Amino acid sequence: MPRLELCTDKPTLARSAVNHFVTRAQGAIAARGRFTVALSGGSTPRAMFELLAQPEYASRVDWQAVHVFWGDERTVPPDHADSNYHMAKETLLDHVPLPDENIYRMRGEIEPQQAAPAYEMQLKTVFGDDALPRFDLIYLGMGDDGHTASLFPYTPAVHEQNHWVMAQYVDKLQSWRITLTPPVLNAGRCVIFLIAGADKAARLDEVLNGPHQPDALPAQIIEPTDGELIWLVDEAAAAQLT
Numbered sequence: 001m002p003r004l005e006l007c008t009d010k011p012t013l014a015r016s017a018v019n020h021f022v023t024r025a026q027g028a029i030a031a032r033g034r035f036t037v038a039l040s041g042g043s044t045p046r047a048m049f050e051l052l053a054q055p056e057y058a059s060r061v062d063w064q065a066v067h068v069f070w071g072d073e074r075t076v077p078p079d080h081a082d083s084n085y086h087m088a089k090e091t092l093l094d095h096v097p098l099p100d101e102n103i104y105r106m107r108g109e110i111e112p113q114q115a116a117p118a119y120e121m122q123l124k125t126v127f128g129d130d131a132l133p134r135f136d137l138i139y140l141g142m143g144d145d146g147h148t149a150s151l152f153p154y155t156p157a158v159h160e161q162n163h164w165v166m167a168q169y170v171d172k173l174q175s176w177r178i179t180l181t182p183p184v185l186n187a188g189r190c191v192i193f194l195i196a197g198a199d200k201a202a203r204l205d206e207v208l209n210g211p212h213q214p215d216a217l218p219a220q221i222i223e224p225t226d227g228e229l230i231w232l233v234d235e236a237a238a239a240q241l242t
């Protein structure tokens with residue numbers, strides 16, 4: 001069953017997200033010798049990354065055994081302000097002893113139709129190609145239109161069942177995106193949505209309590225097959241939950 005964790009505000013949500021990271025990293029490394037995590041993009045995770053980079057938290061993670069991926073990426077170079085990788089690099093990756101070879105960046109600077117299969121190959125080198133990649137932890141955000149990762153309303157990526165990674169043109173953005181697909185996202189051991197702010201409140205109620213319509217509300221496609229689903233929500237975003 002999905003679990004909703006209500007946080008007072010954005011700083012509290014960031015702290016809770018970091019605590020999940022540390023706890024699950026310790027558990028995965030103890031159990032399997034490594035921790036595989038897919039980071040979300042956008043602005044919400046920034047506070048979490050900055051907090052996780054603080055010694056009081058970073059010192060509790062064996063970064064040599066951590067492998068960092070992304071749920072989606074914009075089609076921009078890695079040093080571009082809009083790059084999800086760039087934001088994570090600035091706030092977290094440059095401040096922790098994570099080996100470069102453990103960072104698996106979606107290459108937004110090349111043709112998206114090449115970047116998607118290239119990332120799928122990277123996933124296969126890490127997870128093998130005999131089954132879906134099973135991330136220990138996947139962070140997701142949700143847009144005020146109900147998209148998650150780069151699964152946008154009424155796009156084919158929402159119902160992709162074969163590819164693990166897709167390049168998807170997004171009309172409303174007039175740009176291409178690279179995204180993990182629902183089968184990979186739903187194979188995660190634990191999927192955590194980070195949702196904060198009053199601008200998400202109405203949509204969150206639709207997603208959680210409204211009719212099941214993932215074409216319109218792609219966040220609804222996230223239903224881990226054999227994993228935990230946690231909605232980490234601040235009070236402002238939860239304000240309209242019925």
Ligand code: 6PG
Nearest residue numbers: 041042043044141142143148149
């Ligand atoms: C992206 C994200 C996207 C994001 C939501 C929420 O590349 O933009 O992956 O899915 O998580 O749009 O973004 P905010 O956190 O900025 O509201």
